[in-house]
Amino acid sequence: MRSLIRGRMAWVLAAVAAILVASLGTGRAASPPSEINIGTLYASTGPFAVSSESEYRGLQFWAEGVNKEGGVFVKAFDKKIPVKITAFDDQSSTSTATTLYNQLITQNKVDILVADFGSVLTSVAVPLAAEHHMLLIDPTGSGANFFTQKTDYLAEVSLPASSVWPVPLALFLLDHKIQRVAVIFGSNDFDASQAETLKALLEKGKVSPVYFHAVPTTESNYQVLLHTLAASHPDAVIEFGYAGNDISFLRALASSGLHFDMVFTVFPGQLFDLLIKNVGVKTLSYTLTYPTAPLVTYEKVTNGLNTADFVAAFKKATGRDANFLDVAGYNAGVIIEKMLGTATEFSQLAFHSALMEMSGNTTTLVGDFKINENGAQVGELLPVAQLQPEGRGLKIVVVYPSDKATGKLVNPAPRR
Amino acid sequence: MALLEYAIIGGILYGIFFSLVGVGLNLIFGVLRMINLAHGQFIVLGGFGAWIVYQYLKLNPAFGIVLSIIGAIIIGYPLYWAVVPRLQKSADPEMLSFILFFGLAQMIDAAMILGFGVSQRSVPTETLGAGNIGLLGQTFPDSWWVAAAVAVLAILGLYLFLTRTRLGFATRAVTANRAEALASGIEVDRISLLSFVIGLALAGVAGVFIPFLLGSVSPSLGDGLTTTSFAIIIIGSLGRPIGTVVGGLVFGLGTMLMETYLPSWSDLVPYALLVIIVLVRPSGLLGRAVRQT
Incomplete structure (x- = not known):
């Protein structure tokens, strides 16, 4: 009798374990998040404030646009999900940025990590993202040092690597x-x-x-x-x-x-x-x-608004004339949107695979999107x-x- | 040889200007024994004053000097009464002033960003003269000479005030020993207030020339200017306003020589000099034991 009970308990435990393992493995696919949490930093003060705020404004403009349409289409869940941007102010300081990137990854547990403007503020995010196995969407951090080895956790999206410029x-x-x-x-x-x-x-x-x-x-x-x-x-x-x-x-x-x-x-x-x-x-x-969009325009795009339409829509929405960094921030959003619409799983590695799949056949308002295995942007030549x-x-x-x-x-x- | 001459003359002009940048901080420290960590922010406010005078009042930015002095009086009096007497009564006014003025610096930064945005603002260089003036065959923009001339006049004025007037004598007495000055009947609070306002005014006047010597003015410049000013007054002599001139000249010459021969290391100059001076001659190049109380 005792051995029978022991045997049944073993079966029950095995079944519970199997259910738990199964739910862990496919949990995200089974229950899509209520929103896609995009974490980023911006600088309201300091030497990078002008550029950083512009880039952040561009990303916000994209997020507001997709949310008006009900969110971004996420292929892994086969549905549209609204986007939420979690952003902190790094005040142009790399030490503050290090803490805040860490917070976005470990505390806020963002789904997608977007770097702040430029190479200086991106430099601290690159190793952190790799360490935590997070794909870093890098709009304008183009320092050549970031792209020296093969990685699944870095993608430069709005500018070519500075060594290519x-x-x-x-x-x-x-x-x-x-x-x-x-x-x-x-x-x-x-x-x-x-x-x-x-x-x-x-x-x-x-x-x-x-x-x-x-x-x-x-x-x-x-x-x-x-x-x-x-x-x-x-x-x-x-x-x-x-x-x-x-x-x-x-x-x-x-x-x-x-x-x-x-x-x-x-x-x-x-x-x-x-x-x-x-x-x-x-x-x-x-x-x-080097002229960049919107000073040079790209009329035919595969994703997002073309340069002229973006300039007009941005002016209407913000009352500002768009500069390149507004474009760069918006473009980062457009690339994220296509990435989510391409990735078959909701995981960082699947996001990276989606970007590689998009590379070479995607044109946005800054030109041809093309990244190499090191994450460097090699299209969009200036x-x-x-x-x-x-x-x-x-x-x-x-x-x-x-x-x-x-x-x-x-x-x-x-x-x- | 021509490069060396250019660097030396440029260094002297730049150094004279940076003497003005630092002298207000030194005066306030000398008299009040307080470190105004918002000094750079007051310089930046002077820069924005020049920009406002040019942009909105359509006047020559040099009128920003007048605006800076008026601004120093308007801001300085209430600020002094709001914070300084309380700090003086505390057990460690130097350390508390450090914290308080740090907070004030952040507030001014935030207010400037709200008021002016984060972008750089410039004033056309021609407004202080479109040409170049030469010395020993080396030419520099008119704005450099004007900035140096104003700095010389301001520091000379301060020197004459300190050495030729009764208030100046009293200021020096307070600088030398606050307790003895108080015991001898000097109105220490009045002298402190006056020195505080003069210190802010000198910072504002220096700020008027920031768009010309540093290319533009923006809220982000404040902390860097405070640090540089601090290095300059330590090199010269902490607590002796006139010692700032020596600190400024050493800083200017060091920076320009490094920019000529080893440009990538030029921003190390003030800090390397500061470390050397602190190790070799802690009281500064012109210093006495000014911090004895």
């Missing part, structure tokens, strides 16, 4: 036979990786930079640096910095009395209005930049454009590559 620029300089190139750059992943790529490509073309120096990321006084740089008699001056660096650099150049035939900076192509306000039309005239005077303002003229050119380069730039 200067490829068209290097080809452009070689194509125009610019022999004396000066490069000044911020000592951070984003700027340094651009500078190193440019240098390597130029050297491959038998051009050695006549000036190649890093400056602190917080550099705000370029007067003496410009004078030192001018002593190398460059034909082209390339400055890789964040928006604040570009403003200080261009203003110092304008007031220094120095003239260079060709000047390149990064952020006029991303934060055009901010640079115009701070630097002025005259100083920006004939300088070169052309080279010149800011040319038009009336009382400036127009963006794409000058390289030639198949995308919308006008002719003016070189040397006229003296101010």
